[in-house]
């Protein structure tokens with residue numbers, strides 16, 4: 001049984017949006033800006049400036065999202081991460097500054113204060129989805145389990161520890177550690193190797209058709225799409241293979257037959 005992390009086990013995009021929204025409400029109070037407009041501008045600036053950094057090829061290869069760079073510390077070994085550490089503070093401050101400057105002028109201390117406030121807001125929203133802990137508890141330790149996640153190791157392990165899911169000690173393959181992320185087969189194969197399970201006997205659960213379900217299915221795994229935010233999960237077009245849509249992690253139990261991990 002192999003899990004994706006972001007928006008499968010832990011709340012990622014909605015938590016980032018809520019943290020940006022809370023920070024923008026504060027910006028509205030102190031700077032008089034329109035908070036909703038600022039929210040959109042922060043995500044836009046984060047994306048365009050992240051794409052313009054010389055580190056973008058590596059960031060794309062291992063799947064570090066532009067909004068994660070607004071709080072990530074990148075305390076990981078390797079030249080790529082030291083390059084990211086070198087730009088992280090100026091990057092996150094430039095994102096907030098340019099987003100605010102679309103509405104009003106702003107001084108450097110206010111920019112610094114807002115960009116640090118966002119980090120606090122984001123770190124206070126490190127939560128697992130309500131079904132994650134109970135389902136893993138039920139399966140652990142009888143069913144061998146692992147996590148395969150894109151992103152920077154420090155970032156992803158922070159999510160695991162602050163959400164409490166690290167208590168299970170599941171083997172975790174982080175794309176940043178091996179230099180390549182999903183949808184490449186490499187991280188999936190690493191996890192299968194660690195579990196000593198053949199792909200045909202493994203179940204993968206993720207929230208992305210392109211990064212989780214299609215590559216897992218191509219490797220011969222049973223691939224389950226967790227559709228938490230779809231209005232009509234039955235209408236989702238799945239790739240060929242043993243794929244299915246689930247709307248709660250509790251549904252994984254029925255795919256675990258004897259002899260399958």
Ligand SMILES: [Mg+2]
Nearest residue numbers: 004006007207
């Ligand atoms: Mg995900």
